[in-house]
Amino acid sequence: MPPSDRTPHAAHLDATAAPTAPQRADGRRNQARVLEEAFAAFAAHGAAVSIREIARRAGVSTGTVTRHFPTKEALFRAVALHRIEHLVHSAEEIAAKEHPSTAFFTFFAFLVRQSAADHAVGDALTGAGFDLQSAASTAIHDFNAALAGLLTRAQQAGAVRGDADSADLKALIAGCIARDDDGTAQQRMIEIACNGLRPSAG
Known part of the structure; x- marks a missing residue:
């Protein structure tokens, strides 16, 4: 999923980042340019x-x-959470189209690839930037739920080992994006x- 071609209005990114007072036209233009x-x-x-x-x-x-x-x-949070929302939508689309045994691996x-191409995503998922996991964010909650859901269904289908968890997946993602020197x-x-x-053959 390529990054969005248009920068969304700040109000759609993160409620904590958007100003509460009405803005003048030049203020809105500056905010859009900053984003x-x-x-x-x-x-x-x-x-x-x-x-x-x-x-x-x-x-x-x-x-x-x-x-x-x-x-x-606050600025990184606004950008990263917008990216996370797109990941959630992608997870939902993959889950709807593919069998649980393949959907998980497709999303992984x-x-x-998204984390390697967009460092905001990589930093957000691996905790290399700011700790978004500790934020009471709907986007983060939805992402964690989507990832756990794909993992659980794949485990129930016998496609993924039963002792793997979300923390393992994020550690593996961090390891994979460390080798982003070439495709x-x-x-x-x-x-x-x-x-x-x-699962092992045994």
Whole structure:
């Protein structure tokens, strides 16, 4: 799933990040520009990118950025949670189209590729950036539920070993995206991880 072509309005990203007071037209334009550049910057560099760099890309002052998003965590959270929402939709689509024995592996490979291509996703899922897992977020709750649901159904179908859990999956994703130097190495890591998740012949 490629990143969204359009930067959504902040209100659709995260209720805690959106300002509560009405904004002037120039304020809305600045906020949209900040979000657009934050999407690109976090995708390329993950949570390590600075507010100063995002402001430079957007052509605004750091004060303008912090006026809309008081901390870098608030801005990263808005971007990352929007990405997580897309992952949830993808999980639902895969679960509806494929048998549980294959749906899980399809989604696992999808997560690895998305995490490697978009560092905001990778940092959010592996905890390398800000700890989104601790946030009371509907998107995070839905993602965890979708991942656990695919895993449980695959285990019930006998396609995945019964002792694997969501924490194992996130650790495997982190290992796979560490080899993002080329597509061949990444695919090999996905295959190694998936083979390890399948029940042993015994």
